Amino acid sequence: MSGRLYVLGMGPGDQDWITPVVSDSIASSTDVVGYGYYLDLLKEELEEKICHVTPLGEEIGRVELALSLAAEGKSVSLISSGDIGIYALATLVFEVLERSLKSSDTYEAVDIQVFPGISAMQAGASRAGALLGHDFCTISLSDLLTPWATIEKRLHAAGIGDFVVVFYNPKSKKRDWQLAKAIEILLEYRPAKTPVLVARQLTRGDEEIRLVRLDQLDVTQVDMFTLVMVGNSETRQVQQGDRTWAYTPRGYEGKA
Amino acid sequence: MSGRLYVLGMGPGDQDWITPVVSDSIASSTDVVGYGYYLDLLKEELEEKICHVTPLGEEIGRVELALSLAAEGKSVSLISSGDIGIYALATLVFEVLERSLKSSDTYEAVDIQVFPGISAMQAGASRAGALLGHDFCTISLSDLLTPWATIEKRLHAAGIGDFVVVFYNPKSKKRDWQLAKAIEILLEYRPAKTPVLVARQLTRGDEEIRLVRLDQLDVTQVDMFTLVMVGNSETRQVQQGDRTWAYTPRGYEGKA
Numbered sequence: 001m002s003g004r005l006y007v008l009g010m011g012p013g014d015q016d017w018i019t020p021v022v023s024d025s026i027a028s029s030t031d032v033v034g035y036g037y038y039l040d041l042l043k044e045e046l047e048e049k050i051c052h053v054t055p056l057g058e059e060i061g062r063v064e065l066a067l068s069l070a071a072e073g074k075s076v077s078l079i080s081s082g083d084i085g086i087y088a089l090a091t092l093v094f095e096v097l098e099r100s101l102k103s104s105d106t107y108e109a110v111d112i113q114v115f116p117g118i119s120a121m122q123a124g125a126s127r128a129g130a131l132l133g134h135d136f137c138t139i140s141l142s143d144l145l146t147p148w149a150t151i152e153k154r155l156h157a158a159g160i161g162d163f164v165v166v167f168y169n170p171k172s173k174k175r176d177w178q179l180a181k182a183i184e185i186l187l188e189y190r191p192a193k194t195p196v197l198v199a200r201q202l203t204r205g206d207e208e209i210r211l212v213r214l215d216q217l218d219v220t221q222v223d224m225f226t227l228v229m230v231g232n233s234e235t236r237q238v239q240q241g242d243r244t245w246a247y248t249p250r251g252y253e254g255k256a
Numbered sequence: 257m258s259g260r261l262y263v264l265g266m267g268p269g270d271q272d273w274i275t276p277v278v279s280d281s282i283a284s285s286t287d288v289v290g291y292g293y294y295l296d297l298l299k300e301e302l303e304e305k306i307c308h309v310t311p312l313g314e315e316i317g318r319v320e321l322a323l324s325l326a327a328e329g330k331s332v333s334l335i336s337s338g339d340i341g342i343y344a345l346a347t348l349v350f351e352v353l354e355r356s357l358k359s360s361d362t363y364e365a366v367d368i369q370v371f372p373g374i375s376a377m378q379a380g381a382s383r384a385g386a387l388l389g390h391d392f393c394t395i396s397l398s399d400l401l402t403p404w405a406t407i408e409k410r411l412h413a414a415g416i417g418d419f420v421v422v423f424y425n426p427k428s429k430k431r432d433w434q435l436a437k438a439i440e441i442l443l444e445y446r447p448a449k450t451p452v453l454v455a456r457q458l459t460r461g462d463e464e465i466r467l468v469r470l471d472q473l474d475v476t477q478v479d480m481f482t483l484v485m486v487g488n489s490e491t492r493q494v495q496q497g498d499r500t501w502a503y504t505p506r507g508y509e510g511k512a
Binding site: 007014015017020021024087088090092093095101109112114115116117123129130131133134137146147153156157158239250251252 | 263275349413414495505
C-alpha cells in the first residue's frame, strides 16, 4: 500500500505567507521531512507530527527518506522555504523517482502532490515596490552542478536580453568571487546607476532591505541568506515621503 | 488624512492558494478594486465591502481609483490574479504615483503595502512536476508597450542562455502570430523534443495540463488563459504509472 508525498514550499519565513493548501497538507500528514533550521520555525504546526530532521547539504538523502516513508503508506510532507519548485527539492524528487523506477517499482504508486510557495524573489520585489514588473530571469551562481562557463554565458544572455536579473545562491563560504564577476558582466550591458535590491531575512523579524547602484554593490555585505536582484535598463526609483520604491515599468518609454 | 493601499496578488484561482496575509488585508479593507471576472470568484470574502469593478483594459483608471480612495483615508485593496508584482498592476501603482508626485502631494502619505501571490508559472510548474528547477526567464509576448525587436532580441538571449522560458501574454484576439515566431526562434537553439507545458485554467475546476514537444506545439490551442512554458536543453520527462511528470534538473549532466 502506497501513501502520499506532499512537496511543499513554505514561503520566505513569515507564517502568514504560507498558503492554506500547504498548511492543510502539513496538517493531514503524519510525517514531516525538512532540515533543522526550518523545522524550528514551525514548532506549533508540527506538534503531533513525526519530524525527520536532516542536515543542510544532504538533499538526496532527505528526498529518499521522504519517498520511502510515503512508499510505506504514510502521508509525508517534504518542506523547504520559498518555492520548493524553484532551485529546491521538488526537482530532486523527480530525479530520484526517475532513477529508482529504472530498477524498482517501490515508488510507482506514491501519490505525489507539489504545491508552490512564495519565493524570495517575490517577497523582495514586493518589499521594494515592483521590481519584477517586466521580463526577468533567475540565475544561480552556484557552480557545483553547473559549469561556470554555462553560468557566464547566461549572464551575458541576461545582459543582451535586458532582463531584470535575480541571483540565487549568490555566495557561500566556499564560493566568494562569483557575484563580483556577475556584476562586472552586467555592467557591460546596463547603466552604472541601475537599481539593485539587496535583501536579507525577508519577512522575518530582522528583515533588511537596501537599494544600491549596480556599480556600488558591496559584495562583502552579501551572504547565503541574501537576495540580490538587478533592475533592467528601465527600472526606476521613486521617493514617497521617507520611502524609496523601485519598479520596473511594463514597457519601454520610447514605445508608449 | 491618508489611508492605506494594499496591492494584492490573489494567486492562480483556487482560494486555498491565497496567503493569509492577503486574505487578512482584504478583510481589513473597506474598499476593493479589481476587474469584474475576478471579483466574481471572491463573492464570499467581499460581502460588506464596497466593490469597485472596472473593466479589463482600463488598468490606469483602476490604479488611479485605488490610490484616490486611499488618499481619502480609506483602506483599499487593489487585487489581481497571480502575483500582482509580475506583469501586473503593482508596477503601474508606482508609475502613477511617480507621475502624480511631480505635481501634487495627494498620494504623498498613502501607506502602500504590496503582497505577492502565487503566479501562474509556479502553479503550472508544480502541476507538471518541477519545470522551474533551474535558471529560467519570463518573456511577455505583448508588443503593445515593448517593441517587437526588443522581444525578439530577448527570445534569442533566452535561447543562447538555455533558460527555461515562461511566456506571459502568449496571445490575444489581436495578437496571433507572436507565439509561433517565438517557438521558431527557440527551435534554433534547443532540441525539437524539448518538453513544453501548455496549461489552462490552473487550479480551477476546468484545469487542463498538457505536455507536448517543442516542434509539435499547436498554437491554435493557446488563448489568453493559457500558460506556455518551454523546458531547457536538460528538461526531462518521467513516467510514473499513468502520470507523466516533467522536471528541469538542478545542474548539467556532464558536470555532476
